[in-house]
Amino acid sequence: MGTERTKIITHIATARSWLAANSRWVLILTLILALIFPFSVKTYILSLGIEVLIFAIFAMSLDLLLGYTGLPSLGHAAFFGLGAYILAYVSSNSELALGLTDNLLITLPIVILGTALSAVILGFLALRTSGVFFLMITLAFAQMLFSIAIRWSSVTGGSDGMTGVPRPTLGIGTWHLSFTDRADFYYLVLAFFCITWFLLRYIVRSPFGLALRGIHANEQRMRGLGYNTFRYKFTAFIVSGVIAGIAGMLLSQYFWHAVPHNLFWNMSGQALIMVVVGGPGTLTGPVIGATLMRLLPNFASTYTELSETLMGLVLILFVLLAPGGIFGIFHKKR
Amino acid sequence: MQADVRQMLKLCHVDTHYGPIQILRDVNIDINMGEITCLLGGNASGKSTTLRTIMGMVKPTSGTIEFDGERIDGLSIQQLVKRGISMVPENRRIFGRMTVRENLEMGSFLRSDRSGIREDMDRVFGLFPRLKERVGQLGGTMSGGEQQMLAMARALMSRPSLLLMDEPSMGLSPLFVQQTFDIIQEISRQGTTIFVVEQNANMALSIADRGYVLQTGEIVLDDTAANLRENKMMRQAYLGET
Numbered sequence: 001m002g003t004e005r006t007k008i009i010t011h012i013a014t015a016r017s018w019l020a021a022n023s024r025w026v027l028i029l030t031l032i033l034a035l036i037f038p039f040s041v042k043t044y045i046l047s048l049g050i051e052v053l054i055f056a057i058f059a060m061s062l063d064l065l066l067g068y069t070g071l072p073s074l075g076h077a078a079f080f081g082l083g084a085y086i087l088a089y090v091s092s093n094s095e096l097a098l099g100l101t102d103n104l105l106i107t108l109p110i111v112i113l114g115t116a117l118s119a120v121i122l123g124f125l126a127l128r129t130s131g132v133f134f135l136m137i138t139l140a141f142a143q144m145l146f147s148i149a150i151r152w153s154s155v156t157g158g159s160d161g162m163t164g165v166p167r168p169t170l171g172i173g174t175w176h177l178s179f180t181d182r183a184d185f186y187y188l189v190l191a192f193f194c195i196t197w198f199l200l201r202y203i204v205r206s207p208f209g210l211a212l213r214g215i216h217a218n219e220q221r222m223r224g225l226g227y228n229t230f231r232y233k234f235t236a237f238i239v240s241g242v243i244a245g246i247a248g249m250l251l252s253q254y255f256w257h258a259v260p261h262n263l264f265w266n267m268s269g270q271a272l273i274m275v276v277v278g279g280p281g282t283l284t285g286p287v288i289g290a291t292l293m294r295l296l297p298n299f300a301s302t303y304t305e306l307s308e309t310l311m312g313l314v315l316i317l318f319v320l321l322a323p324g325g326i327f328g329i330f331h332k333k334r
Numbered sequence: 335m336q337a338d339v340r341q342m343l344k345l346c347h348v349d350t351h352y353g354p355i356q357i358l359r360d361v362n363i364d365i366n367m368g369e370i371t372c373l374l375g376g377n378a379s380g381k382s383t384t385l386r387t388i389m390g391m392v393k394p395t396s397g398t399i400e401f402d403g404e405r406i407d408g409l410s411i412q413q414l415v416k417r418g419i420s421m422v423p424e425n426r427r428i429f430g431r432m433t434v435r436e437n438l439e440m441g442s443f444l445r446s447d448r449s450g451i452r453e454d455m456d457r458v459f460g461l462f463p464r465l466k467e468r469v470g471q472l473g474g475t476m477s478g479g480e481q482q483m484l485a486m487a488r489a490l491m492s493r494p495s496l497l498l499m500d501e502p503s504m505g506l507s508p509l510f511v512q513q514t515f516d517i518i519q520e521i522s523r524q525g526t527t528i529f530v531v532e533q534n535a536n537m538a539l540s541i542a543d544r545g546y547v548l549q550t551g552e553i554v555l556d557d558t559a560a561n562l563r564e565n566k567m568m569r570q571a572y573l574g575e576t
Contacts, residue, residue, distance in 0.1 A: 207439065207443060210432075210436055210439060210440065211440070211443060213431075214429055217429050217430070217431060217432070218429070221423075221427050221429070222440075223411055224389070224391075224427075225411075225441065225443075225492075226414070226443075226492065227443065
């Protein structure tokens with residue numbers, strides 16, 4: 001037993017060293033695989049790939065809050081759902097919607113503005129609290145939006161949501177790109193994923209990101225050094241909310257609709273699980289978490305009806321045995 | 335007082351309460367530019383509360399605090415750091431899961447002059463060569479003495495004109511205590527005014543220009559360090575003379 005354990009630890013240490021030494025090549029290889037992905041898989045797998053990328057963007061946005069700033073939001077679905085509904089309202093051909101345009105150059109700024117505004121309002125209130133109170137306020141806000149989405153059916157479409165959301169286009173003047181085709185849409189989502197990953201990587205490695213890590217470690221100490229911690233948390237909250245909103249926008253474009261479920265606490269919980277299982281405060285961890293948490297139920301449901309129970313078990317095991325998540329096992333913390 | 339001595343910080347009739355309990359009573363302290371001033375006292379005498387009051391962490395219930403001739407009571411810590419006051423807290427309180435370099439960068443966040451930050455980094459590495467050797471090491475894995483050096487170096491990165499230090503010798507071995515106080519003297523020689531709160535009266539008075547003794551929230555003695563070292567009550571109460 002002892003020898004087996006030593007062997008496993010040695011293998012993990014070897015894997016850690018190998019990953020640390022070859023991280024650039026791993027990144028390049030992953031990018032190449034992601035680029036050839038639509039040509040090498042069936043439609044169903046491609047669909048799963050799109051879903052994974054969208055949820056990875058969502059999970060990374062939460063990681064900025066939870067993993068780097070230490071803010072445990074249980075209402076992140078508010079921005080995810082809002083992004084979906086704002087996009088639907090602007091571009092859907094449903095009679096409830098404005099149906100203005102499907103051009104990303106117009107819809108994307110509107111989604112960014114809308115989610116940023118809601119993040120400003122929620123952040124202003126919620127960031128005056130911490131810990132469990134922060135968690136409860138964010139949860140309450142998301143549930144309030146969920147309730148509005150269900151009840152105010154004349155505007156939101158009620159429990160059916162808003163249908164007829166078109167896949168996006170990108171165009172200036174006569175130049176025009178359409179992402180109606182599934183593979184084309186995959187590349188659009190991949191582009192958003194890459195931009196988000198590099199943007200967040202830049203943010204967390206900047207002095208601003210260092211300050212967020214300091215706040216996570218000890219907010220009081222940061223204040224003692226002269227930091228206006230509220231301003232840092234507020235900015236992180238808005239950036240995180242906007243990215244979650246973009247993920248929601250992409251999901252509604254992919255599934256052709258925005259539904260109240262996008263705002264439900266269950267969606268926030270899923271994102272939280274993705275971050276915890278993947279490895280908080282790592283960016284790559286939540287991507288791994290999103291991959292696992294989207295793929296596992298799909299494959300597990302083929303064999304058992306207890307796939308949701310399985311997911312719960314996976315979460316419990318990770319929290320107990322690997323608090324650093326999957327990424328934490330293979331990536332040595334400095 | 336000599337004519338060329340300029341007052342940097344002045345506490346005037348300061349009272350501080352924690353709820354209904356009065357901690358500081360009519361505290362008057364003058365800190366002169368370029369000098370090392372120490373505040374001595376036993377446990378629970380109000381030393382740390384004095385620093386917390388200066389740094390705006392606790393609001394004084396009465397009295398005034400002036401820095402460079404301007405009132406600063408009521409200002410936030412952020413505003414005080416911008417004005418040039420920096421504090422090395424008790425028990426170091428560095429960021430254990432950040433490297434030495436990252437800890438130092440934390441101290442210079444208000445500044446955007448990259449070359450100036452590099453210069454100051456070199457300056458603190460000159461003062462603390464051990465930190466330079468361990469620049470990539472996690473703060474939490476260093477010894478208590480090294481963490482104390484890191485905390486002092488971090489405070490210096492904001493280029494303070496006044497450095498407040500809370501019990502810098504606490505929990506350190508005698509060798510590190512001596513090193514720490516040597517460095518405090520060197521920082522002072524380089525032009526930073528220092529206000530050090532300390533239980534180790536012997537060490538503090540050996541480097542200070544002026545000292546204050548606090549008992550149950552009141553200043554009971556106030557003189558030059560040389561005179562305090564000769565003061566009978568001081569020798570019996572704090573310097574171990576029987």
